[in-house]
Amino acid sequence: MADPKGFLKVQKRELPQRRPVSVRLMDYKEVYEQQESGELRRQAGRCMDCGVPFCHQGCPLGNLIPEWNDLMWRGEGRQAIERLHATNNFPEFTGRLCPAPCEASCVLGINQPPVTIKQVEVSIIDQAFSNGWVTPHPPERLTGKTVAVVGSGPAGLAAAQQLTRAGHTVAVYERDDRIGGLLRYGIPDFKMEKKQIEQRLAQMQAEGTRFRAGVEIGRDITWDDLRARYDAVVVATGATVPRDLPIPGRDQSGVHFAMEYLVQQNKAGAGDSVGDQISAEGKHVVVLGGGDTGADCIGTAHRQGALSVTNLAIGTQPPAERPDSQPWPTQPTLFEVSSAHEEGGERMFLASTVEFLSNEVGEVRAIRVAETEFIDGRRVPKSGTEREIPADLVLLALGFTGPESDALESQLGLPIDGRGNVQRDGSYETSQPGVFVTGDAGRGQSLIVWAIAEGRATAAAVDKYLEGATSLPSPVKPTDRALSL
Ligand SMILES: Cc1cc2nc3c(=O)[nH]c(=O)nc-3n(C[C@H](O)[C@H](O)[C@H](O)COP(=O)(O)OP(=O)(O)OC[C@H]3O[C@@H](n4cnc5c(N)ncnc54)[C@H](O)[C@@H]3O)c2cc1C
Numbered sequence: 001m002a003d004p005k006g007f008l009k010v011q012k013r014e015l016p017q018r019r020p021v022s023v024r025l026m027d028y029k030e031v032y033e034q035q036e037s038g039e040l041r042r043q044a045g046r047c048m049d050c051g052v053p054f055c056h057q058g059c060p061l062g063n064l065i066p067e068w069n070d071l072m073w074r075g076e077g078r079q080a081i082e083r084l085h086a087t088n089n090f091p092e093f094t095g096r097l098c099p100a101p102c103e104a105s106c107v108l109g110i111n112q113p114p115v116t117i118k119q120v121e122v123s124i125i126d127q128a129f130s131n132g133w134v135t136p137h138p139p140e141r142l143t144g145k146t147v148a149v150v151g152s153g154p155a156g157l158a159a160a161q162q163l164t165r166a167g168h169t170v171a172v173y174e175r176d177d178r179i180g181g182l183l184r185y186g187i188p189d190f191k192m193e194k195k196q197i198e199q200r201l202a203q204m205q206a207e208g209t210r211f212r213a214g215v216e217i218g219r220d221i222t223w224d225d226l227r228a229r230y231d232a233v234v235v236a237t238g239a240t241v242p243r244d245l246p247i248p249g250r251d252q253s254g255v256h257f258a259m260e261y262l263v264q265q266n267k268a269g270a271g272d273s274v275g276d277q278i279s280a281e282g283k284h285v286v287v288l289g290g291g292d293t294g295a296d297c298i299g300t301a302h303r304q305g306a307l308s309v310t311n312l313a314i315g316t317q318p319p320a321e322r323p324d325s326q327p328w329p330t331q332p333t334l335f336e337v338s339s340a341h342e343e344g345g346e347r348m349f350l351a352s353t354v355e356f357l358s359n360e361v362g363e364v365r366a367i368r369v370a371e372t373e374f375i376d377g378r379r380v381p382k383s384g385t386e387r388e389i390p391a392d393l394v395l396l397a398l399g400f401t402g403p404e405s406d407a408l409e410s411q412l413g414l415p416i417d418g419r420g421n422v423q424r425d426g427s428y429e430t431s432q433p434g435v436f437v438t439g440d441a442g443r444g445q446s447l448i449v450w451a452i453a454e455g456r457a458t459a460a461a462v463d464k465y466l467e468g469a470t471s472l473p474s475p476v477k478p479t480d481r482a483l484s485l
């Protein structure tokens with residue numbers, strides 16, 4: 001185990017510094033600095049190597065956390081990356097972007113701050129990439145079977161890497177011009193620079209995975225044609241339909257879905273010329289929705305030079321500390337201060353938007369907001385509490401209702417479940433034999449760690465379908481959810 005007395009000797013949880021706000025707002029580079037290696041080892045040494053490591057249950061991938069904490073404490077980075085890669089294809093994504101449910105279930109967290117698991121994870125993979133320890137693992141033999149993976153987000157990429165390594169010939173189809181799904185065009189560079197995607201794609205290409213960007217299945221190739229061409233098809237198309245706010249004034253110019261805005265900035269960041277880019281420069285910006293997407297809009301708006309940024313959430317402000325109703329080892333809903341929140345702006349809770357107000361030429365100039373009240377469990381605007389907030393740009397970050405399913409229904413006859421997701425059985429298979437669904441398309445908008453876990457499990461199901469048996473790991477079932485009461 002890592003230092004037997006580590007958790008007694010080092011009681012303080014230390015994370016690396018974030019770059020100063022005034023400096024990082026001048027660029028789109030990642031906000032964290034690297035952690036000094038001695039401090040990282042001390043932090044890894046706080047792991048108690050518990051007899052029952054609850055962090056394993058907290059992590060949907062079942063990452064072998066105490067094992068690699070121990071290896072990092074000993075300075076055995078090369079072995080650490082092997083243990084980490086045994087359960088996680090892309091720790092460079094999760095180590096930067098995961099909300100770390102593992103830390104909520106760390107046993108040390110009962111009476112001390114939990115181990116900095118996510119930081120150890122990202123340090124292992126960063127060290128491995130910079131030392132050239134991440135090498136291709138091409139299959140020893142080919143099965144002669146072909147698989148099409150549609151969608152190149154973390155679920156599709158994880159499924160593709162597992163299936164390629166199992167010897168199948170895998171092609172990944174992506175309608176965007178670049179591979180990566182939301183990692184590429186949703187998540188801003190200040191959370192994860194795109195070189196992280198490029199270096200992983202280089203490994204996958206060297207292993208034999210083929211990538212076909214700029215091809216929309218259902219339009220450029222029909223779903224039934226694709227099914228006929230391949231021995232199996234994996235639908236990893238994400239949950240991309242945004243939740244709208246159909247209130248008076250919704251059609252005014254200056255009111256946009258968050259993804260329209262974030263995609264454009266990510267394209268501009270990649271050096272593309274974006275005509276008529278939606279920009280926050282010199283504007284009063286209002287972001288509706290308090291989740292990850294909302295925080296990404298806040299950080300982007302500040303970098304573009306917004307005059308003010310106001311973030312409205314319809315619900316109550318979550319507590320800063322774990323409440324009694326959400327005890328260890330569940331993942332509590334807490335008031336989160338992400339790097340984007342730290343950079344400025346005002347956050348308002350219990351704020352129900354009732355109307356978008358425009359000027360004489362139809363451009364949004366303000367929003368009318370009321371206090372939220374709860375009536376029979378429903379959230380409604382309280383009459384008499386309305387007020388105006390100036391807004392030249394409004395970004396709707398209200399979540400996603402599910403996958404775009406029209407072509408899947410009409411061309412393949414796939415049923416949609418009661419939550420709007422593509423229906424599948426306990427083995428990720430749809431009603432069409434040989435067609436599987438993974439990630440947000442089957443689960444609904446979720447997290448990167450779940451997408452990777454599902455991609456791995458779906459690959460095992462596909463391999464079994466093609467070969468009759470599989471030795472690929474299957475970390476999660478379609479019905480698994482986060483550890484909660
Ligand atoms: C702005 C934003 C920020 C987020 N931040 C975080 C975060 O910090 N941490 C976290 O854990 N999670 C975050 N999430 C959630 C996370 O990104 C998703 O849960 C995850 O990407 C889902 O992976 P996926 O592979 O299922 O789908 P996606 O990443 O959505 O990828 C699906 C891909 O399929 C493609 N596609 C769709 N239809 C077709 C078709 N017919 N033909 C070809 N291609 C098609 C799409 O273009 C897309 O590239 C965020 C989500 C958003 C929107």
Ligand code: SF4
Nearest residue numbers: 059094098100102118
């Ligand atoms: S993937 Fe997420 S939950 Fe799993 S060990 Fe890493 S940070 Fe924790």
